[in-house]
Amino acid sequence: MDSSDIFSSPVTWVVSVISLLYILLRYAMSTFNYFSDQGIPGPKPIPIFGNMWGTWKMNLPAYDLALVKKYGKVFGYFDGPIPNLWITDVEMIKAMYVKDFDHFIDRRSFQMRTKIIRKWLSVMKGQEWKDIRSSVTPAFTTGKIKRMSTLIKDCVDNLCDRVAILTENDGKIDAKMTFSAFTMDVIARCAFGLKLDTLGSKDDPFINNAKFVFNQSTNKTPAVLLPFMYPKLFSALGSFAERLFVTKQLKFFFKLLENVLKERSQSNEKFNDFIELADEAISEFTKEVDGKTVPMWTREAIDEIVMGQSTLFMLAGFDTTATTLTSTCFQLARNPDVQEKLFQSIVAKMKDYDEVSHEMVQDVPYLEMVIQEVLRFYPPLIRIERQCTKDYSYDNGRIKIKKDQIITVPTYALHHSEEYYPDPEKFDPERWSPENKANRSPYAYMAFGTGPRNCVGMRFAMEEMKMALCSLVQKFRFFPVEETPVKLQFDDGFVQILQPIHAVVGLEFR
Ligand code: HEM
Structure with missing residues (x-):
């Protein structure tokens, strides 16, 4: 038998394939004793999938809650072969997300190469993330949010007009649809410098492309797990993998911003939107070179960073805010006493202010309590993760976390823990009174994350939601109708953000 006979022999092929599969299997299981060696409990993993088998067809909030109830406040989980320590212990959260943050700076992400996306704050790592985060943060100070509040107010007026028509015609709204249109209007105005006259229209290219970008259909297939289980393989696939993600619909938004920046470079007009405020903040960021203070970035780099943050503003701010407003209306409809108290608090404040404004919405403490309880009950981001950037040891080496x-x-499971929130399935804004809040660890609340890498858009989101709710609750009363579910339901699938379904509520004029 010569060498060519060996290669063409079916036996050789079968042996090679089996050997290869064996090596892959060994690799996929090589980490599975990582937690058991440390005495940390957790569900038993299976090859290739770790503990993620079937998660693409599950209801994640219920799944997470069941896991935490079964395995406790600290347990080990496997995303494919990757060890993932799940924690709902507030001291541990404080240590890892805040105190020892320099061990946990990054999120799990793959190296992005595409222009603009590579500057998204959410995917950047290490020092580059630190620099861009420090330069963008000043665009979200109270003063800057106040400047944007006029634009938000315009969108809130549009929302109220639209809700008034729906109240008159149908007496009810599909809350997710209504608030998605409103949130997109705010994003178009603030992050893209556009005025959408066609709120919710099927023909508007902005709306059409956004619908495609937010399409959730892949979240119900096993393919959605690949980047989570094998991020290095995903990165190695490089531009091919990125092409799946960087669609022509996403590129539509890049082009739109490029044109806006080009037009603005030739004009002295003031816009008071995020593009302008982010540009100001990022341009002011400096570094020291040979004892001299010089701008950190060139004009071209600033434009790319601004475009990155504006597109991210849409991705990070759309579903999160629309879902929270939807959940709030549902809870107000189901809890008429809370709605009445909120209405009375708003009406009382309207005596001191002419209209709903930046100053007015900051001056209604009960509104803040209601929103916080909604975000406790239904945190839109149900999992918040970090990647260890240098080996770490907790509690005198009891728990070791490798790079x-x-x-x-x-x-979601943290916010529904009986230990931190007695009777957790009760909707009760009083949990957020100053006295009750003071008796609870701040790390038991993670709706906007925590530590230096928390949500940079939190103040903006709160302003937008407060302005919308103040105006709506003043003019309309929400109540349950036949289609309103007893408990708000969320779509199944490996969703990153809770997707309320069947969120229909009744409406009447006050
Ligand atoms: C109710 C609305 C919102 C909720 C509940 C929310 C929640 C969150 C959470 C939980 C995180 C992860 C934090 C962490 O890892 O500790 C996050 C990150 C982020 N959010 Fe929000 N968010 C909301 C609205 C917005 C808005 C309107 C913007 C737009 C400006 C925004 C921009 C971002 C960005 C850029 C990040 C990544 C920050 C970084 O990596 O440095 N979010 N958000």
């Missing part, structure tokens, strides 16, 4: 390992706070 590249993932840690996760399952927010």
Whole structure:
């Protein structure tokens, strides 16, 4: 038998394929004793999928809650072969997300090469993330949010007009649809410098492309897990993998911003939107070179960073805010006493202010309490993770976390823990009174994350939601109708953000 006979022999092929599969299997299982060696409990993993088998067809909030109830406040989980420590222990959250943050700076992400996306704050790592985060943060100070509040107010007026028509015609609204249109209007105005006259229209290219970008259909297939289980393989696939993600619909938004920046470079007009405020903040960021203070970035780099943050503003701010407003209306409809108290608080404040404004919405403490309780009950981001960037040891070496390992706070499960929130399935804004808040660890609340890498858009989101709710609750009363579910339901699938379904509520004029 010569060498060519060996290669063409079916036996050789069968042996090679089996050997290869064996090596892959060994690799996929090589980490599975990582937690058991440390005495940390957790569900038993299976090859290739770790503990993620079937998660693409599950209801994640219920799944996470069941896991935490079964395995406790600290347990080990496997995303494919990657060890992932799940924690709902507030001291541990404080240590890893805040105190020892320099061990956990990054999120799990793949190296992005595409222009603009590579500057998204959410995917950047290490020092580059630190620099861009420090330069963008000043665009979200109270003063800057006040400047944007006029634009938000315009969108709130549009929302109220639209809700008034729906109240008159149908007496009810599909809350998710209504608030998605409103949130997109705010994003178009603030992050893209556009005025959408066609709120919710099927023909508007902005709306059409956004619908495609937010299409959730892949979240119900096993393919959605690949980047989570094998991020290095995903990165190695490089531009091919990125092409799946960077669609022509996403590129539509890049082009739109490029044109806006080009037009603005030739004009002295003031816009008071995020593009302008982010540009100001990022341009002011400096570095020291040979004892001299010089701008950190060139004009071209600033434009790319601004475009990155504006597109991210849409991705990070759309569903999160629309879902929270939807959940709030549902809870107000189901809890008429809370709605009445909120209405009375708003009406009382309207005596001191002419209209709903930046100053007015900051001056209604009960509104803040209601929103916080909604965000506790239904945190839109149900898991918040970090990637370990240098080896770490907790509690005198009782728990060891190696570089590249993932840690996760399952927010929904944390917020529904009996220990931190007695009677957790009760909707009760009083949990957020100053006295009750003072008696609870701040790390038991993670709706906007925590530590230096928390949500940079939190103040903006709160302003937008407060302005919308103040105006709506003043003019309309929400109530349950036949289609209103007893408990708000969320779509199944490996969703990153809770997707309310069947969120129909009745409406009447006050
Ligand atoms: C109700 C609305 C919102 C909620 C509940 C929310 C929640 C969150 C959470 C939980 C995180 C992860 C934090 C962490 O890892 O500790 C996050 C990150 C982020 N959010 Fe929000 N968010 C909301 C609205 C917005 C808005 C309107 C913007 C737009 C400006 C925004 C921009 C971002 C960005 C850029 C990040 C990544 C920050 C970084 O990596 O440095 N979010 N958000």
